[in-house]
Amino acid sequence: MPRPTSFGKDTGLQLRMTFTMFLLGLVYVVLIVALLGSGVNGITVALIAGGLAAFQLFGSDKLALRAMGAREVSPAEAPELHAMIDRLCVQADLPKPKVAVADTRMPNAFALGRSPKSATVCATTGIMELLSPAELEGVMAHELSHVANRDVLVMTLASFFATIAAYIVQFGFLFGGGHGDDDDNPSAMVLFLVSIGVYVLSFFLMQALSRYREFAADRGAALITGRPSALASALTRIAGGMQRIPDRDLRSTKELAAFYIFPPGAGKAIGGLFATHPPMEKRIAALGRLEQQLQGTA
Amino acid sequence: MGLFDILTGKRKMKAPAESRLFAMATAAVTLEMTLELRSAGKAAIVFQPLATADFSSIVTDMEEVLRGTGDDAGTDVERTDDSFGYRWMVLSDADFEDLVVGVNVVSQALQDGGYGERILCAVFAFRDPQNQPVYWIYNYKRGAYYPFVPAGTNQRDSERELRLKAQIGHELPVEAELERWFPLWGIPI
Numbered sequence: 027m028p029r030p031t032s033f034g035k036d037t038g039l040q041l042r043m044t045f046t047m048f049l050l051g052l053v054y055v056v057l058i059v060a061l062l063g064s065g066v067n068g069i070t071v072a073l074i075a076g077g078l079a080a081f082q083l084f085g086s087d088k089l090a091l092r093a094m095g096a097r098e099v100s101p102a103e104a105p106e107l108h109a110m111i112d113r114l115c116v117q118a119d120l121p122k123p124k125v126a127v128a129d130t131r132m133p134n135a136f137a138l139g140r141s142p143k144s145a146t147v148c149a150t151t152g153i154m155e156l157l158s159p160a161e162l163e164g165v166m167a168h169e170l171s172h173v174a175n176r177d178v179l180v181m182t183l184a185s186f187f188a189t190i191a192a193y194i195v196q197f198g199f200l201f202g203g204g205h206g207d208d209d210d211n212p213s214a215m216v217l218f219l220v221s222i223g224v225y226v227l228s229f230f231l232m233q234a235l236s237r238y239r240e241f242a243a244d245r246g247a248a249l250i251t252g253r254p255s256a257l258a259s260a261l262t263r264i265a266g267g268m269q270r271i272p273d274r275d276l277r278s279t280k281e282l283a284a285f286y287i288f289p290p291g292a293g294k295a296i297g298g299l300f301a302t303h304p305p306m307e308k309r310i311a312a313l314g315r316l317e318q319q320l321q322g323t324a
Numbered sequence: 325m326g327l328f329d330i331l332t333g334k335r336k337m338k339a340p341a342e343s344r345l346f347a348m349a350t351a352a353v354t355l356e357m358t359l360e361l362r363s364a365g366k367a368a369i370v371f372q373p374l375a376t377a378d379f380s381s382i383v384t385d386m387e388e389v390l391r392g393t394g395d396d397a398g399t400d401v402e403r404t405d406d407s408f409g410y411r412w413m414v415l416s417d418a419d420f421e422d423l424v425v426g427v428n429v430v431s432q433a434l435q436d437g438g439y440g441e442r443i444l445c446a447v448f449a450f451r452d453p454q455n456q457p458v459y460w461i462y463n464y465k466r467g468a469y470y471p472f473v474p475a476g477t478n479q480r481d482s483e484r485e486l487r488l489k490a491q492i493g494h495e496l497p498v499e500a501e502l503e504r505w506f507p508l509w510g511i512p513i
Contacts, residue, residue: 121503159407
């Protein structure tokens with residue numbers, strides 16, 4: 027009995043993600059209109075933010091790796107990890123990314139890089155000790171899915187206008203004040219208010235987008251390895267390990283959090299709307315559904 | 325992957341490319357005649373065994389088919405699981421063409437069952453005059469071969485591999501991107 031594929035479609039997730047991006051675009055259009063309306067100041071801010079975004083895309087990998095205390099490892103230094111990633115790359119039809127290891131007991135993994143060719147995947151020594159080979163394979167496949175989905179690029183671009191709005195909110199009075207002799211510069215005031223609105227709205231939309239992309243990466247990992255339950259088991263184990271081990275200097279690396287397998291400092295206190303990652307139970311439930319599709323019992 | 329797929333994070337496993345597996349059957353003659361590489365009489369196909377009833381039954385059926393043909397052509401089948409959780413179906417046959425046919429039987433059975441994307445690669449083992457192993461690995465997703473010459477633990481003889489690529493010329497579809505010449509350590513054949 028021939029079957030076309032082992033897994034079903036994820037139309038619901040696709041729709042939610044597209045809708046979120048549509049809303050984000052809508053919010054940004056409002057900001058662009060306000061920027062153009064305010065004249066020179068707004069465009070200056072946009073240029074500065076554009077430069078910073080470009081820097082982030084092209085130059086931040088090394089900085090981020092250093093901030094994490096990670097370093098690239100050669101196949102001779104980490105033969106097992108390299109061999110595992112080699113095989114996953116064949117399965118996912120990806121060029122091989124750089125492989126890095128961070129020497130910390132915190133069990134985690136993340137992916138960096140704007141395109142598959144310039145990507146780096148990193149695992150901590152903690153996660154390599156904690157997980158079984160099959161579980162680690164699931165986690166690395168999740169990171170490779172982030173690479174294949176170009177999540178760094180998508181999220182950087184998606185946050186571009188949010189960043190502009192944030193600058194205007196932070197330095198708004200500076201820009202507005204330099205323009206006229208008095209406070210009643212209407213266009214600068216409007217721009218300031220619009221920016222606050224855009225900043226708040228896009229924040230929630232970005233977090234939602236990030237969560238959807240986590241689901242997509244989990245799904246991608248299941249497709250690559252054919253073992254959704256191994257990733258689910260890895261997630262529970264990491265969650266257990268995360269609570270036992272105190273989060274040392276990881277609060278300083280918030281912007282990296284979106285690309286972790288599991289966000290640092292994620293406690294019960296963080297509400298759903300504010301989280302970059304979906305709650306553990308939902309991710310495990312989604313992986314459970316994939317396993318059911320695979321087993322043909324769904 | 326299209327732009328929309330990137331935006332929505334859609335992942336679809338790449339199905340195997342159009343099969344150029346049989347190119348090896350003719351290239352093996354050149355390998356033996358001009359490069360003095362003779363077949364080790366073994367080939368393997370490597371795939372991820374899924375823990376489902378459907379998949380297991382396909383694999384069992386396929387093994388029976390192979391053993392059945394083995395009686396006429398003399399193909400032996402052995403299965404081993406490696407430390408990465410991949411299954412190796414190792415075929416032994418003195419006749420090289422039968423090896424290629426056998427590998428094709430396995431990959432075809434998996435593809436017909438809808439599990440084509442689970443196949444990692446096929447490996448054909450050769451020996452040089454010094455009896456050192458030289459492997460040609462077939463990447464199903466890319467539909468291309470690449471040489472792999474291990475030289476000690478986790479070391480490979482890249483110079484030799486590049487020379488092999490040049491020597492075989494157009495007789496084999498060789499993977500153009502060198503960064504996709506993924507090594508396979510500890511090949512059991």
